[in-house]
Amino acid sequence: MKRKLLVVGALVVVLAVIIVLLTGRGKSDTLKIGTIMSTSGPVSHFGTQCRDAMLLAIDEFNARGGVLGKQVELIAEDDEKNPEKTMNALIKLITKDKVKVVLGGLTSDCTLAITKEAQQRGILLFTPTSTNDSVTDAGDLIFRACFKDSFQGQVMAQFAIENLGAKKAAILYDMNNDYSTGLMKSFEETFTAFGGTVVASESYAGGDKDFNAQITKIKAGDPDVLFLPDYYNTISLITKQVRNQGLDVIMLGPDGWDELVGQAGEEAVGGYYCNHYSPDADDPDVVEFVRKYRERYGVTPNALAALGYDATYIVLEAIERAGTDDPQKLKAALMETDKKYVTGHITFDANRNPVKSTTILKVVKGADGKLTTEYVGMVNPE
């Protein structure tokens, strides 16, 4: 009996110690920033690099003594590019980790799933990468570090007409994805406004793998350019089938094409897309960022990484200016942002969207036989 009591007593002590340790950890004196990135699933190349770049930025702040005298801690959640999981991750960050600032989500559909909730709960949501126009509509606590889809669509349509001399365009888009449909609309509007004709506008459902039927239809319209607003994983499937069908057309895309060069085969060569930055640019900020990122992770950072890095800098600098991470005060400090970052000079307009330029890149075959990108030009917003 005595021995039994002893065992029970020991267990109670152990449990108590564990509880103290667990709760004690929550009270540690760090500034917590949450992030929700799709680090696994179809756009994992985007999510992991974006998160890694945030860690890089945060470590730079911490090496200088942190922010407001505290070390910054990044609490990263993965949503697998599933909007429901983005929501779960947001609730977890708010209730369990008690963060006030969330960097995320990655893709527009995931971010759109949480903007209302974040606004209602008074959380400052800063998405590095979600380009859909309506992302910042949910309220005054939602910011982003990237340009909008209407700008990307316009730029590519104008580029097709003015630089490529295209008259007939076709579009193949994902009807279930806010990012894709938004881009489709802005491309179509601009292309028609500049005197071009959209000969075919075909759609598919997210997750589809067979596009042969749509491509056959597009082929019948004999377009000069084909606009493909989607992420690299789907694009690598589409480009393959376009060439398999013998359709000879110049393919154009948005920033979701970044990373395509590592995923697609030769069939993607000759395509153009607009991006947030080019890792080959000779801008000193870009050179410095690419060097640091390569040194730490061994790969060339994609545009999403650059945006993640910028977003972290913008937010942490605003926290320093505001002297707190309280979202209401931080909001005002963010609006004062006016500085050159890796992806360009950033100021926010009244709708908390940055006013910035875009880079157009071409997919080419490098000297080593692997695909790479070539800098074509830069387009500034009007």
Add this chain to the structure above:
Amino acid sequence: MDFLQQFCQQTLNGMSLGSIYALLALGYTMVYGIVQLINFAHGDILMVGAFVSYFVLSKWGITPVTLMLSFLPSMLFCLTLGVSMEKVCYKPLRNQPRINALITAIGVSFLLENGARVIPAIGPNPRVFPTLPVVNYAWLGVSISRVQLLIFMVAIVLMLLLNYIVNFTKIGKAMRAVSYDKGAAYLMGINVDRVISFTFALGSSLAAAAGILFASAYPQIEPYMGIMPGMKAFIAAVLGGIGSIPGAVLGGLILGVAETLTKGFLSSQLSDAIAFGLLILILVVKPSGLLGKPMGEKV
């Protein structure tokens, strides 16, 4: 391109997709014919087959010869997987109510999908399946790519082989006997366990081949890639009359063509709705499927 040309092109596209469904549907239908089990894990065998071929091709490099050779290890691996699946998961439940085996099949399906996600060699992220350079043959305005040609050739060869095994060999005769009446077959001295294992082996190796073809046509592989083709192949099997081998082939082709023509001439939003609607329609008009006989010979 005029209407007729486009129609022919779309039908061709549909037949190549349908051939893959057909190969997969054969596995569903044979297993059902023998043990009256819908093996929901069958679609995931396609995923495993594609991954085995992926690893083989990453090692050997991609040429037409290595691609054809990679069918061998992939089909052998899935054959083993299918047989062990049957021995470990389904055999102990053979005399239990049928729903138990069905639920187990769903469990096995989840196990394969999520198991693949946690194995570091596979992982949750999509990978690019190695493909041959694009070659395209055009004839009277209708073009066929090398991948489509490969799909047709492999599918036809495998179907002929299956036809030979089922109709002209001793084990095939035993399969037909077991499917007709398991009890009587047992009394006649047929080793029923062996026949069932053989059926799983046949079905799984066909699924592996379908997996390689699917991955060659849509070169992106990930643990969940088998779900949708598996679902469609199941529909194809029911459409053709589950338990009937020619029915599965017919069902697969019809489904592939119907899906592609809907996308091509109506709307891509409706393609799945039409495919599944077709199933309901056929089941209302002919509950046993196109070639299924209510109490007739199965397999």
